[in-house]
Amino acid sequence: MKGRKNILILLAFLVFLTGCGKKPGQGETAADGVYxxxxxxxxxxxxxxxxYTMPQKPxxxxxxxxxxxxxxxxxxLRTVPKDLDRQAAVPDKVGFEKYKLEDTVLYLYFxxxxxxxxxxxxxxxxxxxxxxxxxxxGVDYVAVYTAEQPLMDVLGNPVGPMTNTxxxxxxxxxxTFEKTELSLYFSDEAGEKLVKETRxxxxxxxxxxxxLVIEQLIAGPGRPGMNPTxxxxxxxxxxxxxxxxxxINFDSSFLNNSLEVKEYIPIYSIVNSLAAVxxxxxxxxxxxxxxxxxxxxxxxxxQLFERDLDYNAENEEETGGIEE
Numbered sequence: 001m002k003g004r005k006n007i008l009i010l011l012a013f014l015v016f017l018t019g020c021g022k023k024p025g026q027g028e029t030a031a032d033g034v035y036x037x038x039x040x041x042x043x044x045x046x047x048x049x050x051x052y053t054m055p056q057k058p059x060x061x062x063x064x065x066x067x068x069x070x071x072x073x074x075x076x077l078r079t080v081p082k083d084l085d086r087q088a089a090v091p092d093k094v095g096f097e098k099y100k101l102e103d104t105v106l107y108l109y110f111x112x113x114x115x116x117x118x119x120x121x122x123x124x125x126x127x128x129x130x131x132x133x134x135x136x137x138g139v140d141y142v143a144v145y146t147a148e149q150p151l152m153d154v155l156g157n158p159v160g161p162m163t164n165t166x167x168x169x170x171x172x173x174x175x176t177f178e179k180t181e182l183s184l185y186f187s188d189e190a191g192e193k194l195v196k197e198t199r200x201x202x203x204x205x206x207x208x209x210x211x212l213v214i215e216q217l218i219a220g221p222g223r224p225g226m227n228p229t230x231x232x233x234x235x236x237x238x239x240x241x242x243x244x245x246x247x248i249n250f251d252s253s254f255l256n257n258s259l260e261v262k263e264y265i266p267i268y269s270i271v272n273s274l275a276a277v278x279x280x281x282x283x284x285x286x287x288x289x290x291x292x293x294x295x296x297x298x299x300x301x302x303q304l305f306e307r308d309l310d311y312n313a314e315n316e317e318e319t320g321g322i323e324e
Contacts, residue, residue, distance in 0.1 A: 035135050037076045038128040039086035044121065045179050045202075047128055048086060052076050069136050070099060070106065077132055089128030091117065104140035105161050106133055114146040120179065120202045126151075126162065134164045178205055183276035184216055185269045185312070186226040191261035193313040194269060195226055196276075210246050210280065211239045213273050229269035231257055237288070245304065246280045250287055255295065263296040268311040275307035282306050 036049035057068040074096065078088050090096070095111035108129065117125065130142045141161035144151040150158040179202055185194040199222060203212050214236050220228040235251040248270065257266055267285070274280040282304040287293045293301045 035073060035076075036132065037073070038089065038131050039080055039084065040089050040124055040128070042085045042087065044087060044124070047089070047124060047131070050081070050084060050086070066101065066136070066138060070101070070133065070139070073132055073136070074099070077128065089121075089125040091121065091125075101139070104138060105143055106139045106141065107143045107145060109145045109148065112147040114144070114151075120200070123202045126159075130162045131164055178203065180209065180212065180277075182213060182216060183273065184213065184221075185229070185272045185276070186217075186221040187229050187259075187261045187265050187269070188313055189225060189227060191227060191259070191265060194229075194265065194272060194311050195313050197221055197223065197226060208239065208241075209278050210241060210248075210274060211236065213277060214239060214248065214270065217269060217273060227261065228259060229261060229266045230254075231259060241278075241280065244279050245282045245284060246274055246278075247284045248286070249289055250285070252287055254285075254287055255293065257296070263298050264311060267295065267299060267305055268308055271305045272307055272309070272312065 033054040035052050035054060037052045038047045038049050040046070041048050052073075054069060054072055057063065057065060061068060063071065078090055078092075078096075080086050080088050090110075091113075094113045094117070097109040097111060099109065100107045114122070114125075126144060129144065133139055133142050141163050143161040144159065150160070153159050179200055182199050182201060184197050184199055186197060187193070188195045199216065201212065201216065217228075218230050218232060218234050218236070220230075220232065231253065234253050234257075237249040237251055238247075239249070240247045259266070270285070271283045274283060283306075284291065284304055285295075285301050287301065291302045295301055
């Protein structure tokens with residue numbers, strides 16, 4: 001399934017939703033003309049910075065100072081020094097068309113090949129662009145367009161302008177993203193059993209594994225033959241873990257699950273997925289902070305749910321997720 005764009009992250013995926021109304025982050029800024037160019041490591045699993053000293057703008061250059069800095073950093077992002085065992089975050093096949101700066105938002109326009117990147121590469125590419133370019137004083141946000149259309153997340157929403165803090169909470173930690181293999185349980189076509197999908201995702205190290213699992217379930221399955229267990233408009237309010245019990249708090253949209261699956265499928269999709277990738281052995285589900293709720297008028301949420309493999313499809317085969 002290589003090249004499929006609906007891999008998640010996130011954060012991703014979900015970690016990465018931004019908007020113009022957000023305050024710009026107090027991230028890294030260049031000192032004395034020295035910038036950090038964020039390349040990929042040789043395994044393409046994380047970002048690694050390389051210092052770059054911005055040369056003085058030639059007197060005969062027709063570019064304004066800001067344009068000189070933007071074009072210089074964009075060129076460096078695509079040109080890895082020969083003595084470095086690293087790779088450019090933007091693949092060679094992705095064409096860059098233009099940019100424009102409005103207020104403090106830098107808009108980058110790529111051709112359609114940008115949208116063809118797999119999920120891992122695109123997330124890291126996005127982070128590289130933002131973390132590198134927001135070092136320029138006067139550039140607080142970066143927005144990515146592909147084929148003249150705004151970049152969309154896996155839920156079909158515009159990603160919007162991004163700032164440095166969307167990708168890192170602790171600026172001293174360079175390795176802010178990592179790959180994790182998840183075992184996610186979605187519904188079979190009949191809506192009666194759970195089928196496992198193994199999915200490899202890139203996520204911020206600051207995102208808990210439990211939150212990542214729930215966000216991936218909301219995003220839905222990545223291949224045919226499976227059906228979602230949670231509607232895409234489900235809102236996760238909070239998730240925490242204490243003594244191997246995972247406490248999940250949804251908004252009321254969780255109760256409005258009208259998917260054509262048996263009533264127990266959404267519950268054990270969550271429980272079995274969490275238990276498969278962490279030390280979680282019990283799950284408490286609440287809605288707007290209350291456990292005094294009935295799910296589909298038949299399952300009380302006033303209980304701790306435990307992993308139950310009886311809900312998994314017989315002779316379950318491990319289903320490969322989106323390849324990197």
